[in-house]
Amino acid sequence: MSKPYVVGIDIGGTNTVFGIVDARGNVIASNSIKTGKHANIEDYIEELKTALNKLIEAHDAKDKIHGIGVGAPNSNYFTGTIEYATNLPWKGVVPLAKLLTEAFGVPVAVTNDANAAAIGEMTYGAARGMKDFIMITLGTGVGSGIVVNGQLVYGHDGFAGELGHVIVKPSNGRMCGCGRTGCLETYCSATGVARTAREFLEIRTDPSRLRDLPIEEITSKDVYDAAIAGDKLAREIFQYTGEIMGRAFANFVAFSSPEAIILFGGLARAGELLMKPIKESMDRNMLNMFKGKTKLLLSELKESDAAVLGASALGWEARPTPPPASAQTILAEV
Known part of the structure; x- marks a missing residue:
């Protein structure tokens, strides 16, 4: 046995x-x-x-x-x-x-x-039966696992697949922990959402329940709670985040033509607050030959066990x- x-x-x-x-x-x-x-x-x-x-x-x-x-x-x-x-x-x-x-x-x-x-999703979750997909993990940073023809892409040195460090703001981008500026994860991670909230609060004057919180202590969960309560500024933060992410995803599709992009992590639980602007931005920025071919899915792995x-x-x-x-x-x- x-x-x-x-x-x-x-x-x-x-x-x-x-x-x-x-x-x-x-x-x-x-x-x-x-x-x-x-x-x-x-x-x-x-x-x-x-x-x-x-x-x-x-x-x-x-x-x-x-x-x-x-x-x-x-x-x-x-x-x-x-x-x-x-x-x-x-x-x-x-x-x-x-x-x-x-x-x-x-x-x-x-x-x-x-x-x-990505391997877990392919074995136990939403990617079962798929041979081509991209896993995006949205946590403190943005991680990725790229699967092509049923195999993870490791590259020649074992480190391929750092899509969180694709530069999405080449001019005046945010400093990233990797030492470069403008990386995707500085905008589209949980910490990136909090950074956007602080920037919006500093340069704008419109009311928001986020102003009741110490600005340096604001988290992505605070932004989510405010957005669910109907806070206009908080909803705009998710719109801004989703637009950047969707544009990046359209570029990722051009690279490997995946059947699906699957989102996992705490930020993915924002649901349509994030998924809707991502989908819209993907559609606007997608090459015509790829339009409508790549699904945007949420992970099916139970978060406590994932x-x-x-x-x-x-x-x-x-x-x-x-x-x-x-x-x-x-x-x-x-």
Whole structure:
């Protein structure tokens, strides 16, 4: 009998969430630890090993784990490493897949969190049966996973698919955490919506319930609540955000002609406040040959399980990694 479970691990800047998942996409059990508790990666792996083994033993899953899938910032599917992640406590290049394989004795596959979400959507969610789609994650930043002909696009170095860092405002754009200006995520992430709110409040005088809040503490949730209550300025913020996003999406369609663009994350829950201006802007900016061909969908993954599900889907693909050969050995064999 093949092993019926995989483990999904989502490593975030604050928390690491992990769980045991079956082939139907049911999260059998999950738990979490604090990511930043250990500045030393070996100590972190030891705590994760202890916590995950307790979960495995409590659910009689020992020797039933096919593999482990991990979603983490700045991670490279080809090498199994996390590389220079600014929001994690471990600096430089971290051989994560190697460390986890040694700790648990099962194959490990690693990718970034947006790619993991795309794999999860393709395995368990709205993209089941699709071979060409783009996953957009709308959170603190804007992430993306691009699937072409049923395969994630990794590029030659493992880092392809950074659509959140496509420049949408080449002149006088906002400063981005990546060091450039005008990136999509500075306008269309949850933090981007809050930045737009502060800008609008500073340059305009029309009334808004957002003016009752300390300006530096305004969040995208505050903007959403105001918009739902009928606040005109808050609704204009979503209109502005959706127009930028829709224009960018029209460009993404020209690149890979996806069957769908699927939105996931807290900001996507704004519903028609955001979806309507995105659709309108996409239609206005779309090349004629692509008009009406790409669906705009919301993720079908349950948000509380999505991080673990997305990572776990990668676990089904995990294969034992052979010991790396040196360049000299490879050349000698050619």
